[in-house]
Amino acid sequence: MSARTGRFGGRGQPQEETRAPSGSDVQSGGPPTQGGTARLVSTEPDAEAVVSLDDYAVRYEIGRLPSSAVCLQDDHGVSRRHAEIAAMAGRWHVTDLRSRNGTFVNGELVRATAVLVHGTLIRCGTTELRFEEPDLPRAAQAPSTEGITAWPTLSERDCALLVVFTRPFMRALESQLASVRPPKNSEIAEELGYSEAAIRKRLKDLYRKFKLTDLPNDQRRHELAVRARLHREVLAQRGA
Numbered sequence: 001m002s003a004r005t006g007r008f009g010g011r012g013q014p015q016e017e018t019r020a021p022s023g024s025d026v027q028s029g030g031p032p033t034q035g036g037t038a039r040l041v042s043t044e045p046d047a048e049a050v051v052s053l054d055d056y057a058v059r060y061e062i063g064r065l066p067s068s069a070v071c072l073q074d075d076h077g078v079s080r081r082h083a084e085i086a087a088m089a090g091r092w093h094v095t096d097l098r099s100r101n102g103t104f105v106n107g108e109l110v111r112a113t114a115v116l117v118h119g120t121l122i123r124c125g126t127t128e129l130r131f132e133e134p135d136l137p138r139a140a141q142a143p144s145t146e147g148i149t150a151w152p153t154l155s156e157r158d159c160a161l162l163v164v165f166t167r168p169f170m171r172a173l174e175s176q177l178a179s180v181r182p183p184k185n186s187e188i189a190e191e192l193g194y195s196e197a198a199i200r201k202r203l204k205d206l207y208r209k210f211k212l213t214d215l216p217n218d219q220r221r222h223e224l225a226v227r228a229r230l231h232r233e234v235l236a237q238r239g240a
Helices: 156-165 167-171 174-179 185-192 196-209 217-229 232-236
Strands: 039-042 050-052 060-063 083-088 091-096 103-105 113-115 121-124 127-132
Touching: 060 121, 091 103, 156 167, 156 185, 156 196, 156 217, 156 232, 167 217, 185 196, 196 217
Parallel strands: none
Antiparallel strands: 039 050, 039 127, 060 083, 083 091, 091 113, 103 121, 121 127
C-alpha cells in the first residue's frame, strides 16, 4: 500500500502496529476476550504496517471513513464502509458491506462472508491486505501463500492480449488504478491484428479462467486488468 493517511499510520510514516478503535459488539462470535495474535498486514514491501485484531468483541471495519479501523482514504476504489473483520464461532471472518467494487479473498469475490485462515489475502479496491494468525492449529492454516491469487494456465495468445489489455494499469501508480480503464476492444484488435469478435471471445475465456464471470462487464474488465497486474513479472517477459 502506498503511504496513505489512515489507521496504517500517517502519510509516509507507517506505524509498526496499531490497535484498531473499538466498534460495535459482535452479537454472535467467539468469547469476549483477547483475540490472540491475529492481525492484518499490508502486502506492499515498503509499508509493512499492521492492525492487531486483539479483541473478539470488536468489529474491525475497512473503508474510507476516518473512523474505520483500516482507513483507506486515498484508495478511490474503496467504499466509505467497504468490509469488516469480525469473530464468529471463535474464527475470524471478513464480510463485504455491500461495497461498490466488491471484496476479494484470495482472488475470489466475496458474496457475503468468508472465513479467514493464516495467509489469506483480502483486497478492497486496489489495496491488498494479508491476514495472519500463526497461532492457529496447523490444520486450520493455509498450507502456503503460493497459490493465492494464482496465475491460471494461459496460452501465448492470452498473454499477448493481457499485455495490451493491462498496459495502462502497468504505467499507473497504485493510487490511480481505480480511475484507469483498459483499452477498447477495437484498439486491442487493431494492435494484435484480430477481429473484435475474436477479442470478445478471448476476453470471455479469460473472465472464466480468472473466475470473474459473475461480475458486471465494466467491473470484470477492470478487475481482470488489476488481477493481471499482480503478475507483472510474468507479463513483462512477454513485452508488457
